[in-house]
Amino acid sequence: MRNRSIARRTFLRHSAAGVALGTAGKTVLAGGPTANSLQRQGQPFALSITRADVLVVGGGTAGCIAAIQAGRAGASTVLLEQGSQLGGMLTTGGVAFPGLFHAWGRQIIAGIGWELVSECVALDGARLPDFSQPPSRHWHHQIMVNPFLYALLAEEKCVQAGVTVLYYEFPWSIAETAEGWCVESVGMGTQRRILCKQVIDCTGGAEVIGLVPLPRLREDERQPGSMLFKCDEVYQPGREQLQAVYVPGADSSTSITRTAANLAGRRAILEKIRGRRLTHLQPEAAVRESCRILGHVVISHADYCSGRLFDDAVCFAFYPVDLHTREGVTPRPLAQGVVPSVPLRALIPKNSRNILAAGRSVSSDRLADSGLRVQACCMAMGQAAGAAAALAAHRDTTPLKLPVQEIRALLKKHGAIVPGDQGNRGRKSIDGGHGISN
Numbered sequence: 001m002r003n004r005s006i007a008r009r010t011f012l013r014h015s016a017a018g019v020a021l022g023t024a025g026k027t028v029l030a031g032g033p034t035a036n037s038l039q040r041q042g043q044p045f046a047l048s049i050t051r052a053d054v055l056v057v058g059g060g061t062a063g064c065i066a067a068i069q070a071g072r073a074g075a076s077t078v079l080l081e082q083g084s085q086l087g088g089m090l091t092t093g094g095v096a097f098p099g100l101f102h103a104w105g106r107q108i109i110a111g112i113g114w115e116l117v118s119e120c121v122a123l124d125g126a127r128l129p130d131f132s133q134p135p136s137r138h139w140h141h142q143i144m145v146n147p148f149l150y151a152l153l154a155e156e157k158c159v160q161a162g163v164t165v166l167y168y169e170f171p172w173s174i175a176e177t178a179e180g181w182c183v184e185s186v187g188m189g190t191q192r193r194i195l196c197k198q199v200i201d202c203t204g205g206a207e208v209i210g211l212v213p214l215p216r217l218r219e220d221e222r223q224p225g226s227m228l229f230k231c232d233e234v235y236q237p238g239r240e241q242l243q244a245v246y247v248p249g250a251d252s253s254t255s256i257t258r259t260a261a262n263l264a265g266r267r268a269i270l271e272k273i274r275g276r277r278l279t280h281l282q283p284e285a286a287v288r289e290s291c292r293i294l295g296h297v298v299i300s301h302a303d304y305c306s307g308r309l310f311d312d313a314v315c316f317a318f319y320p321v322d323l324h325t326r327e328g329v330t331p332r333p334l335a336q337g338v339v340p341s342v343p344l345r346a347l348i349p350k351n352s353r354n355i356l357a358a359g360r361s362v363s364s365d366r367l368a369d370s371g372l373r374v375q376a377c378c379m380a381m382g383q384a385a386g387a388a389a390a391l392a393a394h395r396d397t398t399p400l401k402l403p404v405q406e407i408r409a410l411l412k413k414h415g416a417i418v419p420g421d422q423g424n425r426g427r428k429s430i431d432g433g434h435g436i437s438n
């Protein structure tokens, strides 16, 4: 509440300054003070005002897919990313081996994430694994992706979908308005007010949900992060996985915790590589766990392991239960035939309107999240959130009030595999190729 009233006061003060409203991504300074005169008045930077149907915060694994889906569905969409490129964990974190799109000889996740991954593999001259048979080890079906190429393609697809991409910015306040949200963001030399109908939080740790503030789930002890690198031999992107050191306690919540994770990760690598040749180092530590939302449904370990098909399921998931500790990890594969699902209600914080979250912050208990957090599932959740937000903005309603069949229909139109079609458990025909068929 305190945050909201501060944001409201700030909003009124800035409105009175005479800064005119712009359309999505456009900055208009009209009739009021110029950027220079604002600086003279003690304001450090000109205030940009941006309007959008959908604001996606975080352009990572889930976020860039959410933004592309919202943009392709006709919503004016802004994507705010605090870093310098899209892809998040897949690119900046170096975890360039997304999984799992297939389960038990069927494809269970497709859509925009699959389109990006399969196009990236094709453009890189590589081959997809043979998905026709369940593998002896789950990672045989993870897909090696060239992370540099993935970042380029993700950006190109966002731009083609009409998404306004804003790098180096992050929100510092969010307040409800009659139309949706007023989000204040800052970046180097930039302060911006974004007036939007729907927000999708894809920050990994539900950072925007925390700003509202809405309750989040957080464990006392979290899984370790990892810092990825390569030494002695030259890194072959898209052909191999990087080496990694664990970073115990790695936490993406604040600039302070992120700094600590990067310092610890780099220190550990330096200790390891002295006397050897360092040929590749990711720019930041990759974080496995921080906060999750408290949604209308909390997906439990039992839901996940039994493959519960929720009434409002919007996508499937598939991965072993995969909880890392300081000592390592022993993945616990799902029982034969089990394919978990993700309900829309797990993407919507309790007691909220017009806000969703997608990615590893999905509403779930810790063990369920250790499987749900993998990239194919994050992409599918991102696409589902993008579709729901675009539809809700179009109808001037909140995502929870949308008939789930309409969200599914929109997702199907955009290539996704959706649960609910007469017990649909994925597509049977697996060609290992790059085409997407409905």
Ligand SMILES: Cc1cc2nc3c(=O)[nH]c(=O)nc-3n(C[C@H](O)[C@H](O)[C@H](O)COP(=O)(O)OP(=O)(O)OC[C@H]3O[C@@H](n4cnc5c(N)ncnc54)[C@H](O)[C@@H]3O)c2cc1C
Pocket: 057, 058, 059, 060, 061, 062, 063, 080, 081, 082, 083, 087, 088, 089, 090, 093, 095, 097, 098, 099, 100, 142, 169, 170, 171, 202, 203, 204, 207, 225, 226, 286, 287, 288, 358, 359, 360, 361, 373, 374, 375, 376, 378
């Ligand atoms: C070491 C490691 C190994 C893994 N191995 C695998 C694997 O083998 N296969 C697999 O599929 N998955 C794997 N995962 C899991 C998977 O990579 C992640 O859980 C998943 O990518 C998370 O996606 P996300 O979209 O939720 O978050 P991210 O991809 O982390 O994206 C979050 C984005 O939001 C941005 N952001 C954060 N806060 C803000 C803010 N306040 N304002 C603006 N932008 C913000 C970040 O810069 C980032 O770009 C692994 C994870 C780790 C850490």
